Amino acid sequence: MKKEFQYFNIFKRGITILAFACFVCLGLMTTQLSAHSENPKDGELHFPDYKQWPTFIKGVQKPNMVRDIFVNPTGAKTKRGSAFSEGSTLVMEIYKATMDGDTKVKGDLAKVYVMQKGKDWGKNAPKGLGNGDWIYSAFSPDGKPIKVDYNKCRGCHMPLKEEKDFVHRYDEYFDKRGH
Numbered sequence: 001m002k003k004e005f006q007y008f009n010i011f012k013r014g015i016t017i018l019a020f021a022c023f024v025c026l027g028l029m030t031t032q033l034s035a036h037s038e039n040p041k042d043g044e045l046h047f048p049d050y051k052q053w054p055t056f057i058k059g060v061q062k063p064n065m066v067r068d069i070f071v072n073p074t075g076a077k078t079k080r081g082s083a084f085s086e087g088s089t090l091v092m093e094i095y096k097a098t099m100d101g102d103t104k105v106k107g108d109l110a111k112v113y114v115m116q117k118g119k120d121w122g123k124n125a126p127k128g129l130g131n132g133d134w135i136y137s138a139f140s141p142d143g144k145p146i147k148v149d150y151n152k153c154r155g156c157h158m159p160l161k162e163e164k165d166f167v168h169r170y171d172e173y174f175d176k177r178g179h
């Protein structure tokens, strides 16, 4: 009788340990899951595979630079007068350029700037620098993140306001697209 009681006790302890292990396991799993579903912050976007995307604007001329801008197919569905929808991405390639007499010669790709928006991503913006739900990232030509001051991206895109959805070439894009 006593021995049976002992076995029962060991059994009970086993169950308790198992339950505890399950509990810890579940806890770890849920924290992992929630970490994955967390929204990105500036500098945390993935380098998009944008080369086949529709053109936003090509050949923006700057001193010592030429810029080509792309928009992903979701963003390209945007209608003039509305904001870009969640899942929109804009990619700006920045090429070095030199002058050959009066002609500008497009050189190597120097940097790739990306802005992307998703539901509630704006909550990750630094205080007072919210640009809707846009998040910014900068990459080297081979797609590696580079160190930049993202508050500068925000500061310079902010004056476009919600009216142009914080996109500098908003009007020019729709003018050129023609609808």
Ligand code: HEC
Pocket: 060, 062, 067, 069, 090, 091, 092, 113, 114, 115, 136, 137, 138, 148, 149, 150, 152, 153, 154, 156, 157, 166, 167, 168, 169, 170
């Ligand atoms: C000094 C102001 C300034 C800063 C800082 C700046 N931008 Fe821009 N950005 C512009 C202007 C102006 C354009 C329009 C294209 C042009 O004239 O070069 C532009 C265009 C873009 C576009 C194409 C969509 C659009 O708005 O027309 C993307 C994407 C972009 N910038 C991302 C970034 C990222 C990422 C950063 C920070 C790493 C950044 N920008 C910093 C001024 C700025």
